[in-house]
Amino acid sequence: MSEQMLDLVARRFRTLGEPYRLRILQELAAGEKSVGELVAELDGNQPNVSKHLQILTDAGLVGRRREGTSIFYAISDPMVFKLCDLVCSREVKKSRREFEALAGRKRR
Amino acid sequence: MSEQMLDLVARRFRTLGEPYRLRILQELAAGEKSVGELVAELDGNQPNVSKHLQILTDAGLVGRRREGTSIFYAISDPMVFKLCDLVCSREVKKSRREFEALAGRKRR
DNA sequence: AGACTATATGCTTCTAGAGTGATATACCAA
């Protein structure tokens, strides 16, 4: 893989490497939402939410649609969830292994 | 998904969000390698490579094996490549779309 | 046009983490 492609891929991973953005994506998984709705549900401040949405949009992960003065955002690529599922299931497995190792040690 | 799990997942994405670490993983894809070999092939400095390897190990993405004074690292979870492939193929598609949009505009 | 609402953008501060050189540690050999 080329140096340039590695940079792109790394950048994409970093986009997903922010808990707040994952929370936004999770909210949007339920369907499109306006900035205001997201701010309310995530209990965040508006400029911050807007900035994260900008980053997600630049990455092509979400899309926007204007309606009056509101702007609605929606997931534009469900790949995100595949990625999260992969990582998640791995974390779960890892936790289980750690737990079992601990339990096994205790038993001796 | 719980707040805590989101943090874990985000952390994992950040681990992959570093071009240098992706390069290391790419090198290791060909088979296990010692720190010295990696340093030579990546043309980096040793402490830096060691630190990245530490991070990858903590994340459970690679494993180590001692042999004399050398330590050999190897991929311990091929999931990494699935993740990269997903992101990569998406980037490629995106580039193609952009290229075609540009070409279409030129033609007018 | 002016007032009002929703969203985006600038600017500043602050922190996580990457790079680097010096040094510590672990192993082997004589």
Added chain:
DNA sequence: TTGGTATATCACTCTAGAAGCATATAGTCT
């Protein structure tokens, strides 16, 4: 034990990027 090599860790500097506040922009209504 001493010397030599491979790897890890420490201490430091530096930069990217996240949060937060103030302000700009875009749209709607009267």
